[in-house]
Amino acid sequence: MLNDLFWIVPVCAIIALLFARIFFKGMMKESEGTDTMKRIAGHVRKGAMAYLRQQYRVVALVFLVLCALFAWMAYGPGLQNPWVWFAFLTGGFFSGLAGYIGMKTATYASARTANAARRSLNDGLKVAFRSGAVMGLVVVGLALLDISLWWLLLDYFVEEATETEKAIVITTTMLTFGMGASTQALFARVGGGIFTKAADVGADLVGKVEAGIPEDDPRNPATIADNVGDNVGDVAGMGADLYESYCGSILATAALGAAAFRMEPDAQFNAILAPMLIAAFGVILSLLGIFLVKTKEGASQQQLLRALDRGINVSSLLIVGASFLVIHLLGLSYWICGSVIVGLVTGIIIGKATEYYTSHAYKPTQDIAKSSETGPATVIIKGIGTGMISTAIPVLTIVAGIILSFLFAAEFSFANMSMGLYGVGIAAVGMLSTLGITLATDAYGPIADNAGGNAEMSQLGEEVRHRTDALDALGNTTAATGKGFAIGSAALTGLALIASYIEEIKIGLLRMGEEVLKIGDNVVRTADATLTDFMNYYDVTLMNPKVLSGIFIGSMMAFVFCGLTMNAVGRAAQKMVNEVRRQFREIKGIMTGEGEPDYAKCVEISTKGAQHEMVFPSLLAIIIPVVMGLIFGVSGVIGLLAGGLGTGFVLAIFMANSGGAWDNAKKYIEEGNLGGKGSDNHKATVIGDTVGDPFKDTSGPSLNILIKLMSMVAIVMAGVTCAFSLL
Structure with missing residues (x-):
């Protein structure tokens, strides 16, 4: 089934990993600076690694239980593909590895960035950005390597009657390792988000507001925990998150391509290979963009943003040409390139909209800062209102992206459902094709x-x-911007995964021996049934109460999940605030600099809080799709996924943008505007920022994983849903 073009994928994966190593080595050659700088960096590095080791112990236990369940389902009642348990394990391992490498790099890079900034602004930018690029390149490199190895393994072992059927089985099997990546990512995002925001709130409320000292003052007992949290939440969590988005978009599109071209054996493998090749070319073009990022001394925020935009925009423009080349080499319709372009443009527009609503260079965030003149209440009201309004452009953009990508691939016909959904999937791949550089700009932030x-x-x-x-x-x-981008990609990927779920249902029915489907007065062979046939067979319409029930529960899940994670941050933050107050009260000489705070105790509080609080929300996301399938069947699960996707996407955009705007409103005042640091205006925006912290760094980013994880769980448990449902 393989052809020579396939080998481009693993080669590009290895190139990405090689350059990640080169950038890491280059960063390590930089000096960490003074002994004090080295000591502080060492505290942060030690705390981050200790937290991650503890988190991986908890996650490993969950993975062992789920692997045992999947193995029993496969080898016991035969409801599961026998490769699923192993695919699940490897997906989680590579996702965790990507986050670990990125975080290790970030903890070594921060002091080196500060030391480079002693020389010039450009040197500081270069060290921080190249270190962030390690994360971007490791994610895409490991993802493409994992996909390549899995394809080679399954191509060798899977045996089916025809090559066409074999391709469908392989692609749907590969989808299941996405559940492992999603599960690991959710634990990383939720746990890391709770850790970092508990520390951040404690540092801000007691340090800035009550004690009146700067955010990163060494007298603040929570400052080391705050810096540790930036790494475990925004680096390790984001890396694991976008690893599973990247894999999910490629694998879902490959599965949809196998289904759309099942009647054309010669074109089928090319349709499967297309998303992999587009992503592979994106690796090379991301590298080019990374080398273009530089600035001059004394650059303004607008000039710094343009420096990053230059790298991203050049990579994005060149991937358009690369996609035409890929489609030409594979002999597919050139209209598919339109879907790739739609995905790229959709990602750029969402990123720009997010930038407009969250950067203090623009009016919305400046208006939030100005509202501080009447106190923290108006800051919070203004931030919530701005966040709600900010959802309009991303939602309209995603809607246009779905319609246009569908129509391009289906050659402007809504009748060709399979090809249209393949176009939506390829648009998601297009959006994420230059992830090597877009993730670099995100990982750069916490560094x-x-x-x-x-x-x-x-x-x-x-x-x-x-x-x-x-x-x-x-x-x-x-x-x-990175959070908006990740959430936008989750929307397109989530839609592609819902379509892939139907293909997994088909395989589940065939495994049970259901060779034909009775649809009204017609009888259709299960193997030949189309997506429309399955929609009719399971009565997936808005008049079906099972579908409506699923939509409501899916929408509810987005809010319940956010509520659980927000309350978790609140409980952990209360403990942190009490501890920081205790240290200021009991440890003599902290404020004069004669006594040293107990930093380790604050790190311990955040670690324990995160480990305890992350389990229930994460397990809930796994359990609900299974329960829905057992009670309401396939139609209920599709409703659940649709409700979770629609509500989760809008809610995630709102939370990420409002939180980002509050944060930068505070930064705007700290730069000397409206009274500057220590003023009443500043204290009001600090309150707004502490409210926004769990919005933008815990609940909001976790929602895009929730969307995809529920879809992945539904896909993995499709065999159980086919075999058992009460209604």
Whole structure:
């Protein structure tokens, strides 16, 4: 089934990993600076690694239980593909590995970035961005390598009557390792988000508001935990998150391609290979974009943003040409290139809309800052209102993206459902094709933030702190943009996964021996049934109460999940606030600099809080699709996924943008506007920022994983849903 073009995919994966190593080695050659800088970086690195080891112990236990369940389902009642348990395990392993490597790089890079900023703004930007690029390249490299190895393994072992059937079985089997990646990503996002925001809220409320000291002042007991949290939440969590988005989009599109071209054996493998090749070319073009990112001394926020945009935009423009080349080499319809372009443009528009609503260079965030003149209540009201309004452009953009990508691939006909959905999948691949550089801009953010903290705690001087503040403010914007981008890609990927779920249902029915479907007065062979046939067979219409029930429960899940994670942050933050207050009260000499705070105790509180609180929300996301399938069957599950996708997407955009806007409103005042640091206006925006912290760094980003994880669980449990349902 393989052809020579397939080998481009693993070769590009290896190139990505090689350059990730080169950038890592280059960063490690930089000096960490003074002994104080080294000591502070060591505290952060030790705390981050200790947390991650503890998190992986909990996740490993969950994975062992689920693997045992999948193995029993496969080898016992035969409801599961025998490869699923192993695919699930490898997906989780590579997702966790991507996050671990990215976080390790970030903890070594922060002090080096601060030290490079002592020389110039451009040197600081270069070290931070190249270190962030390690994360981007590791994610795409490991993902493409994992996909390539799995294809080779299954191509060798899977035996079916025809090559066409074999391709469908392989692609649907490969989808299941996405559940492992999604499960690991959710634990990383939820756990890391709870850790970082508990520390951040404690540091801000007691340090900034009550004690009146700077955010990263070494006298603040929670400051090390805050810096550790930036790494475990925004680096390890984001890496695992986008690893599963990247894999999910490629694998879902491959499965849809296998189904859409099942009547054309010669074209089928090419349709499967197309998303992999587009992603492979994206690796090379991301590398080119990374080398284009540089700036000049004294650059403004707009100039710094343009420096990053230059790399992203060049990569995005060139991937358009690369997609035409891929489609030409594979002999597919050139209209599919239109879907790729739609995906790219959709991602760019969502990113720009997020930038507009969250950067303090623009009016919405400046207006939030100005509302601080009447206190924290109006800051919060204004931020919530801005976040709600900010959902309009991303939602309209996604709607246009879905329609246009569908029509391009289906050659402007709504009748060809299979090809249209393949187009939606390929649009998601297009959006994520340059992930190597777009993720670099995201991972850059916490590195710059930690660099600023190191500069403050090491008392490096006003000029250096000004440079790190500029890099940090840019990082807040890129982090917000990255979250919008991740959520947008989740919407397209989630839709492709729902379509892939039907293909898995087909295989589940065939495994049970259901060779024909009776649809009204017609009888259709299960193997030949189309997506429309399955919609009719399971009565997936808005008049079906099972579908409506699923939509309501899916929508509810988005809010319940956010409520659980927000309350988890609140409980952990309360403990942190009480601990910081205790230390200020009981440890003599903290405020004068004669006594040293107990940083380790604050790290311990965040770690315990995160480990305890992350389990229930994460398991709920796994259990609900299974329960829905057992009670309401296939139609109920499709309703659940549709409700979760629609509500989860809008809610995630709202939370990410409002949180980002509150954060940058605070930064706007800290730059000397409206009274500057320590003013009543500043304290009001600090309150707004603490409300926004769990919005943008815990609940919001976790929602895009929830959307995809529920779909992945539904796909993996499709055999059980086919065999058992009460209604």
